[in-house]
Amino acid sequence: MITRDEVKTIAGNGIWKQNTSIVQILGLCPLLAVTTNAVNGIMLSLATIIVMALSGVAIASLRNFIPHEIRIPVFILIVAALVTVVDLLFNANLHELYLVLGIFIPLIVTNCIVLARVEAFAAKNPPLQSTFDGIFMGVGMLWTLALLGAMREFLGSGTILGGIDMVFPSLQPIQVLPESYPGFLLALLPPGAFILLGCMIAWKNWMEARAAERNKQKPPAPVATAGCH
Amino acid sequence: MSATKEFSATGMAARTAAILFVFVIIFTGLLSGAYLWTKPAIEASAAEEKMKLVDEVLPRSEYDNALLEDTLTLPATPELTLADPTQLYRARKGGQPVALVFEAVAPDGYAGKIRLIIAIRATGEVAGVRVTQHKETPGLGDYIEVKKDKNKARPWITQFNGMSLAQVTDKEWKLKKDGGRIDYHAGATVTPRAVSKAVLRAAQWAEANRNRLFAEGAAK
Amino acid sequence: MSHYLFILVGAVLVNNVVLVKILGLCPFMGVSKKLETAYGMGAATTFVLTMATGASYIIDHTLLMPFGLEYLRTLSFIVTIAAIVQLTEMVIAKTSPTLQQTLGIYLPLITTNCAVLGVPLLNIANGYNFVESLLFGAGSAFGFSLVLILFAGIRERTEGADVPVHFRGVAIAMVTAGLMALAFMGFAGLDKYQ
Amino acid sequence: MDILLAIAIMALGAVVLGALLGFASVKFKVEGDPLIEKIEAILPQTQCGQCGYPGCKPYAEAIANGDEINKCPPGGVEGVQRLADLLGREVKPLDAEEKPKQIAIIDENTCIGCTLCIQACPVDAIVGAAKQMHTIVAQQCTGCELCLPPCPVECIRMEVIDENIDNWKWKYPVVEIKAAALQKAA
Amino acid sequence: MFAPAPFLLKDVSVSQVMIQVCVALIPGIAAYASLVGPAILVQLAIATLAALAAEAVMLRILRKPLAMFLTDGSAIVTAWLIALTFPPLAPWWLIVTGTVFAIVVAKHLYGGLGQNPFNPAMVAFAVSIVSFPALMSQWPSVGLQLGLVDQMNVILGWAPRLDALSGATPLDAMKTALNLSDGSFDVTALLANQDIYGNFAGRGWEWVSAGYLLGGLWLWHRKLITWHVPLAFMASLTALSGALWLYNPSQFASPLFHMLSGGAMLGAFFIATDPVSGCTTPRGKLIFGAGAGLLTYIIRVFGGYPDGVAFAVLLMNLSAPLIDLLTQPPVFGMKDKA
């Protein structure tokens, strides 16, 4: 079925080495658009994880019945159906968050990560592996979105866990910096999102370079590849 | 892919159509099932969302009718700067008119229109005002939104509560800077001016049309 | 009339899909290393996006809305878009080898461009009619192409710059995109007359 | 009811689109791939097989099908760079060390004229006939080293092409200037 | 051994260029200081220190020769332009944040001097006005006479930021009044009745603009800038504002008002002319200047920000590589072909 090592590599790839956001540079729109706080990012990532895991299973099991010429429409069909289900679930149960995430839930469909993983992995691997792949790719996305969201929120308004009340109405965001902190609004706006993500990618490059420096015999992991393509 | 057989164009068309057909049936079925399953919950939360807004401007204790059912469709109303038809809700207690809840637009915000929901009691008093949509400058003009207002104890927008045409003259219904009684944040006066003007106009409109509005639906 | 102009200009500048609406970023980052490819991607996206807005409007208004099937929007739109893309690709490949050379490799990427699905969905959220939808679609597509090409111009130049080593490549491109978005904020408020 | 309607509408769409796609996929079928030619144009045509493929063209095909772009040592880092540019992939370090350009030289006294190297040379750069001394046409030798192993008397060696006034290149100026600047600043 | 030709070099250097730009700013600064008091000099000092410190830190981190780049003067030009575009009583940390952002992100992330595609000073301005719109729109009201000590206290945050400190600039006041007036305000009346307006534009600001004009002309005379950008900038700004003014003089201010208000003069001569982030071909410079002028007007009159210079320049910056590419002059011997 699936070995421990396999899980390890899949996890390593998803979370760090092939991280969708900062290595493959995919799925940028949700990454930048919804991360005005960490909670939004986490919730959207969870939605994406569900879609990726389910579409991984679905496509990996059905891959042998899908003719090559129409594989893209069929993949998209499957993903779109799953996304709409998730969309409906959010709408029903987390309505406020649904309003905040807005258009980005349906856009999971075109999130390049989903289709890229489906094409690159699920279409070639058995269901179980594909599910794991989907989940760990999603986890990779989750932590980057959470981190970016947290940074933006912290810089922008001096709080953490903003928006938590939308998920758990009993909880409140925590004000970390003093009330008089004027708020570096740029961080919450698109320019800030881009610049902070740029810094995160540079940070990842730096970590890789340092790791490569430390044990020179190990070949360096692939550097960021730009674009879905 | 394994060596696919050569198909004729129509053959291929039939084949792909059939395969796509099967997939669509399966997944649309799945989706529709999910839809039917979540439908009640979605409708409930949509209604709840509306009520939540209304609750902010008018406490539930003040009325006892099914507010969301006692509605009226307002046509485009220039007095409220409404360009499209909107819904107006009527609150009643024991059948007696209590308040009108309706939308209004302040056209002259710093960065465009500001949409408001306003509740005005039958007495002419403003029960509450909330901003539903605006594009005012973040960090400067957005204190009109309760959530963004740093003064959590007494958000700026709540100072309209209880104001009425009877108590407050048109002259006073202005920013302090312009000789009125309404507070504002330094450096951003355009936005509060726009909002207070809109609230004033709404109060005047409600005053003028109250009886008609409460009567209209009841007849039916 | 001026209302239509505002929609068009608004979509290109004030509410630019990429820099303000944050849609279509992956191709924006991925296909902007060279001006030449940016031109190709811009042209291909403009075509597909405009087609997609038209097609999805028709589907929404003839098949979905009359029967209360709004929940099928995502599904039907994206499948239509995928089909349009694939058809365009095949037709171009066959009929115009030169066009295929320039656009061929970009077309498949468009299916996963958020903007292509996002703009039709925004159209519906904005309640645009058919002409408005088309204008908004074309404007967004043009806005996408515009910033893509400008971005490629800057990236070609920064390629030669002495950028700190960890920032080389995508990281500095992100910073550039951020500063572009900052510049585009200057258009904010221009749509208040809409 | 609703479900059936939904399914019917979607199915209708599926049938229409599916038929269109299927029809088009046959009607508009094209052969050949211009990408491979573009890739091949970048490969150095040394035909040495160090990439693991029998010649440059097969490697070009492999790259078009997704193989790594860093497997051609004769192309050097620069070749990788240009492939990366063409394909929009990220530059990777070369999968082997880069060698200076070389050509093969046959030791004319040792050569026994076995013709084995002639058969090995992919570009016909060796002239000679059976039992006679062989020579390598320097201009045509690509330095692939394929002629070395077959030679039974090991009379072929590789020599780095010397710099001479004709092939001399101006050097990149920055190095020394930066160094000077640093020295000065220090 | 390997010293390359030419062996003779003209006696010019980057620091000479930058110093001359600073010198050219002095008339404007003098007029500014006499208008708003010594606060502006304090701000200049703060910005300069912040810029040099940020520059030094970045050079150290990136292991570049410190002395060579600290003395090139470009950071000082950036710093001065930041100080001159920020409100004179802006808190110190605002200027410092803006300057550090300019030097670190807009300049050094791109490799430092000469390699930044965006104008660092304008990045600082845009970042600050977007992030801290309230503080960035508090300009001292006319007639507010504070001494150096009081001004210092305000800048350093030791004195409260009074409402009296925070008037709008003439440009903003005009726009706000016109936008809100439903036609009841009119430009002539505004100019005549409100004491923030002088004869042509904001009271006193005319002289500041004149100072910049003077310095700019000197720069042109010294051949440090060419005429293309300033002239195109002023021509397009005049043309657009003039057309609308002729169309409706009561709702649109005169070209003179626009030329002498806000950052127009500074922008035309010192900011849009930044060689690094601007266009370099003659036709490109004309397009750059004209574009910057048009966008300045559009943004300041119809847009959401009180002045458009910064955004207009940034927008043109991001178009500059493409404009340059499309306006390459024909080379020697190829003129009939192009």
Add this chain to the structure above:
Amino acid sequence: MLMNLFKFKGGVKPPTNKTQSVGLPIAIAPLPSKLVVPLHQSIGGMPRPVVQAGDKVLKGQLIGEADGRISAAVHAPTSGTVVDVAMHIQPHPSGLDALCVVIEPDGKDEWIDRQPLDYAAMSPEQVREHLQQSGVVGLGGAVFPTHGKLTASKTVPMEEMVINGAECEPFITCDDLLMRERAEEVVRGIGIFRDLLRPKKVLIGIEDNKPEAAAAMRAAVAAVGEDFAVIQVPTLYPAGGAKQLIRVLTGKEVPAAKRSTDLGVQCFNVATAYTAWRAIAHGEPVVSRLVTVTGNVHDPRNYEVLIGTPMDELLKLARPHPDTDGIIMGGPMMGFLVPDVHVPVIKATNCLIAHDDRLFPPKAPEMPCIRCGACAQACPHELQPFEMYWFSRAKNFGKTQEYNIFDCIECGCCSFVCPSRIPLVQYFRFAKSEIWAREREKNAADQAKTRFEFKQLREEREKADKAEKLAKAAAAQAAKKAAEAAAAAAVPADASAEATPSASGPAPAQTSAVPAVDAEKAAKMATIEAAMARAKAQREAVQPKNTENLTSEQQRAASDIEARRVAAHLIEPEPATPAGEKTE
């Protein structure tokens, strides 16, 4: 004559520093101890040595034979003994070696037999041939063989001939002195060029900081009775660049992609005209030239110097100051520091400048480009040097070509004005030579590819042939076997068992059937394969084959090999290989 002068864009005005070296008349430099004459002194083919160590040579005797049409002969500068034909370090920025003829002078300076020619009686072709044999090359700096420039375009009538006496580079005065002292011979040389090219006008351009030279030339023109116009052009570097001078005098702009004859103009340096006259009228090949020795020396002066004179010996004549730390060959704008002070004077050496830090202060470190555009304003070719620099620096060579890097004449104006003190020209040279190298590599790759494909094709064909043969043989054998088997079947079973002891009873029929079927299959396959190979061969045959149409270089390489083999007595002197066959 009143002339309308034109202007070229750009240009710079460095301090000219010319007065130092014009004070004294031209001196004849004494015979050096040894002459090292590089064979490759002009653009084009490398001359072949025609002397060997030990040969006695006379002054003016041919030592290097022109190779190809664009190439110029080389002669012994004095009489003496050839001591060596070997690699020596060159006056070239690379500091690399090239083939030189080293001559030990015998002190007699004895000329070969000099034959004055009446060029009026010779065909133009013969005159050009003679100039080539006399080693006349452009002395303006480019050392392009002059005979190659003396053919008018067939389609465009020759309008103007421009004579370049501008001498725009600072420090250099050799053309100035030449015109002052030997104006008449210059004018007569110009006359030869005029007669060959038949232009409508001859314009002699001289920078207006050399009034004496202009006056001398005017006088000489009048004396000789020519109608050449001597025109003083404004002093502005690089007014002496051929294209700039043509622009100033005629208003025409010669683009990089065209030759000036395509526009009906041609340009020669005054010294070139002088050497041409000497070669024709006196039968003297080019064995010496005027060299300005200046810079950090006590006695800056112009010398007539034998080609091959070591530079340090020449410099000593002008008594360099002790702090001299190098020699610049050429002017301060375009020259270079020679890699070794012993390198010889060559035909391209117009000036030696003793270098020291006072005259040429060390450059401050390079700063980044601030895109100030000063370089673009100074560039006489209206290029965008900073763009070319930006992309050269990033090694993005395609882009540098888009910015027309090959239009750059390397005049150095851009570097001169750059406030960031960027050695721009250096970057351009780097980029250009990289592009050239790449071009070479690309050609080699293309060739390798065709050769590879050809080889594959040949192998396939051979295989197919072989297969066909094999199949035929197999078929034949099968037929034979079948016949045998049939025969065997005919004989009684026991006999067959005897004949094939291993086979069991029914085996013969089987064995006969199996090979028959196999052979049939093989034959069919072979024919198919052969047919396919033929078809392919036919298809390929349409494409040019690499073994034909070989370049002269390849042919030479092959014939060299052949020659060596003959020399080694390893083969009969007849073609032995297919490649050899085709090339012979």
